[in-house]
Amino acid sequence: MMKIALIGFGVVGQGLTEILRNKSKELVQAGFRGELVAVATRSRGSLYHPDGLDPELLLAAIQRGHLDYYPDVYGLYRNWDTLTLIKQCNADVLVETSNTNLETAQPALDYCYAAIEHHMHVVLANKGPVAVAYAELQRRAKAAAVKLRFEATVMAGTPSIRLAMQALKGCEIREAQGILNGTTNFILTQMEGGLGYEEALAQAQALGYAEADPTADVDGWDAAGKVMILARALFNSTITLKDMEVQGISQISAADVKAAQEAGEKWKLIARVTPTSGSVHPVRVPLSNPLAAVSGAMNAITYNTDLLGDVTLVGAGAGRLQTGFGLLSDLLDIAGVGALS
Amino acid sequence: MMKIALIGFGVVGQGLTEILRNKSKELVQAGFRGELVAVATRSRGSLYHPDGLDPELLLAAIQRGHLDYYPDVYGLYRNWDTLTLIKQCNADVLVETSNTNLETAQPALDYCYAAIEHHMHVVLANKGPVAVAYAELQRRAKAAAVKLRFEATVMAGTPSIRLAMQALKGCEIREAQGILNGTTNFILTQMEGGLGYEEALAQAQALGYAEADPTADVDGWDAAGKVMILARALFNSTITLKDMEVQGISQISAADVKAAQEAGEKWKLIARVTPTSGSVHPVRVPLSNPLAAVSGAMNAITYNTDLLGDVTLVGAGAGRLQTGFGLLSDLLDIAGVGALS
Numbered sequence: 056m057m058k059i060a061l062i063g064f065g066v067v068g069q070g071l072t073e074i075l076r077n078k079s080k081e082l083v084q085a086g087f088r089g090e091l092v093a094v095a096t097r098s099r100g101s102l103y104h105p106d107g108l109d110p111e112l113l114l115a116a117i118q119r120g121h122l123d124y125y126p127d128v129y130g131l132y133r134n135w136d137t138l139t140l141i142k143q144c145n146a147d148v149l150v151e152t153s154n155t156n157l158e159t160a161q162p163a164l165d166y167c168y169a170a171i172e173h174h175m176h177v178v179l180a181n182k183g184p185v186a187v188a189y190a191e192l193q194r195r196a197k198a199a200a201v202k203l204r205f206e207a208t209v210m211a212g213t214p215s216i217r218l219a220m221q222a223l224k225g226c227e228i229r230e231a232q233g234i235l236n237g238t239t240n241f242i243l244t245q246m247e248g249g250l251g252y253e254e255a256l257a258q259a260q261a262l263g264y265a266e267a268d269p270t271a272d273v274d275g276w277d278a279a280g281k282v283m284i285l286a287r288a289l290f291n292s293t294i295t296l297k298d299m300e301v302q303g304i305s306q307i308s309a310a311d312v313k314a315a316q317e318a319g320e321k322w323k324l325i326a327r328v329t330p331t332s333g334s335v336h337p338v339r340v341p342l343s344n345p346l347a348a349v350s351g352a353m354n355a356i357t358y359n360t361d362l363l364g365d366v367t368l369v370g371a372g373a374g375r376l377q378t379g380f381g382l383l384s385d386l387l388d389i390a391g392v393g394a395l396s
Numbered sequence: 397m398m399k400i401a402l403i404g405f406g407v408v409g410q411g412l413t414e415i416l417r418n419k420s421k422e423l424v425q426a427g428f429r430g431e432l433v434a435v436a437t438r439s440r441g442s443l444y445h446p447d448g449l450d451p452e453l454l455l456a457a458i459q460r461g462h463l464d465y466y467p468d469v470y471g472l473y474r475n476w477d478t479l480t481l482i483k484q485c486n487a488d489v490l491v492e493t494s495n496t497n498l499e500t501a502q503p504a505l506d507y508c509y510a511a512i513e514h515h516m517h518v519v520l521a522n523k524g525p526v527a528v529a530y531a532e533l534q535r536r537a538k539a540a541a542v543k544l545r546f547e548a549t550v551m552a553g554t555p556s557i558r559l560a561m562q563a564l565k566g567c568e569i570r571e572a573q574g575i576l577n578g579t580t581n582f583i584l585t586q587m588e589g590g591l592g593y594e595e596a597l598a599q600a601q602a603l604g605y606a607e608a609d610p611t612a613d614v615d616g617w618d619a620a621g622k623v624m625i626l627a628r629a630l631f632n633s634t635i636t637l638k639d640m641e642v643q644g645i646s647q648i649s650a651a652d653v654k655a656a657q658e659a660g661e662k663w664k665l666i667a668r669v670t671p672t673s674g675s676v677h678p679v680r681v682p683l684s685n686p687l688a689a690v691s692g693a694m695n696a697i698t699y700n701t702d703l704l705g706d707v708t709l710v711g712a713g714a715g716r717l718q719t720g721f722g723l724l725s726d727l728l729d730i731a732g733v734g735a736l737s
Contacts, residue, residue: 214563348689
């Protein structure tokens with residue numbers, strides 16, 4: 056039985072919990088037994104039960120707004136602070152889904168370090184720790200003989216990391232470029248349908264794709280965080296935000312979109328990574344490029360390789376179950392259930 | 397050291413041999429040591445050396461037209477028949493790259509059975525044995541505690557099988573549809589550029605994409621073989637060619653192509669697999685479908701899943717190094733070098 060401590064219980068953490076609830080039978084059949092023993096949030100309480108928490112009751116409690124609504128059970132501990140929880144709980148894996156901070160990666164980075172120190176594997180949906188401290192995390196994880204996994208940080212659960220680091224093993228990857236932010240791709244797609252930038256942004260906000268403050272998405276910082284992660288995972292690069300050219304889509308006008316369409320092209324916010332560089336900027340992509348066909352909130356990545364040429368993966372880049380699956384696939388891998396049969 | 401017996405020494409077998417020669421240093425660094433100990437062809441001789449054959453000399457010999465041109469070395473055996481070679485050689489893995497026969501799968505199927513009986517893993521680029529006898533091969537492989545791998549049978553080395561069976565583990569795949577034949581996709585793409593069907597076919601033949609007898613490609617049988625493989629691998633289905641609707645592209649006229657273009661669509665030869673059905677036929681695909689953007693000899697597959705929605709992989713569907721890499725990736729997996737680090 057893999058005991059899981061979950062940090063953050065927003066959309067992504069709830070997505071994983073839902074999957075663990077809905078798929079428990081299939082997962083056991085596949086050889087995976089996992090249970091949540093601890094859940095910690097910043098402002099909605101925390102819970103720990105050494106014998107496991109009930110996914111259904113967790114979801115019901117958070118639905119009502121606070122983990123305090125989880126029913127009393129013999130052996131249940133409530134509202135420990137997160138670091139204490141990590142140090143005291145008997146989990147095998149820490150799953151980190153709290154908010155991304157691309158500058159300090161805190162407080163999540165300290166949570167990861169504490170987990171590794173207590174010989175827990177670490178699985179992240181939070182981009183901060185991987186973007187900011189990949190090398191140090193890997194060093195500590197290796198020293199403690201635990202695993203560091205982060206499939207959900209790039210393209211949700213669409214297996215972009217696994218494709219590069221596992222399925223393409225034996226190929227040399229020379230470059231990756233992709234559409235790694237769904238909000239901006241949705242806005243650009245709506246603009247092709249005739250909307251202006253402001254209208255398209257408002258629609259993205261109404262649909263829940265874009266935050267009230269859309270800066271991180273539309274100015275390219277979310278995609279830049281993913282560039283940092285890919286740079287580290289693919290090339291052991293230490294590129295930082297300061298080394299990168301990062302440009303968003305707020306300068307793209309309806310006229311720009313129309314001009315591209317007339318030339319048989321599409322504006323896409325392209326994130327690009329090479330062994331020595333990283334960038335995010337809007338590019339006019341010809342229709343013959345598979346990335347041109349990626350519409351709405353979908354994401355895609357193209358790996359340029361020595362033996363296979365270009366390999367492109369297109370799929371969801373966000374979403375409750377989609378990102379939850381990214382976490383699950385890392386848990387399956389750690390449990391040794393990920394191999395081909 | 398993994399000792400490899402290679403059946404068939406055409407484009408694909410030579411591609412693998414080239415990779416083993418060119419990448420030996422990187423492969424050793426990655427933890428993989430493999431060497432060819434036996435190579436068998438139908439009409440160009442066979443070689444066996446218990447201590448290994450030299451990739452460079454093998455390629456030089458076949459370049460001159462026959463393995464008899466391989467230099468004499470102490471301990472070298474020549475021109476054993478293929479079954480004797482498999483039974484007598486001390487290989488750990490059989491790599492089967494001879495020509496596909498979708499009806500009997502022979503003689504390759506007997507080679508696979510002999511290899512399994514002698515406790516060799518089996519890696520296939522040949523579609524026949526997987527399409528015709530997947531269940532029996534798996535049964536025998538399990539009983540002999542060896543592995544059966546066939547990444548190179550669908551989309552060359554583009555990891556279509558690995559994506560479905562490994563990276564998407566935990567998702568339920570409900571359906572797969574794709575462009576699984578490069579020749580027909582090349583012809584359709586050229587027709588969009590204004591060529592008639594016959595001209596486009598002639599161009600495909602001139603470029604080496606299509607055989608002198610193009611029936612297997614243009615009538616959909618090559619794609620149908622891949623449908624059979626996917627049906628077995630994804631759904632444990634036993635669907636046969638007779639159960640499938642298979643239609644090729646030879647009925648598509650220049651006028652059809654033009655009508656689709658005017659409607660903002662593209663003709664694609666779509667192979668489709670569900671748990672209970674399989675088919676190959678030309679479909680008018682809207683430009684919003686990622687498959688519409690797959691041009692020329694490229695291939696693509698879309699898996700429809702419960703947790704991630706649609707996941708599409710686009711990449712090479714043929715080629716010397718591309719297919720050679722498919723074989724290599726299976727060898728790496730068998731050697732245990734395929735895992736995430």
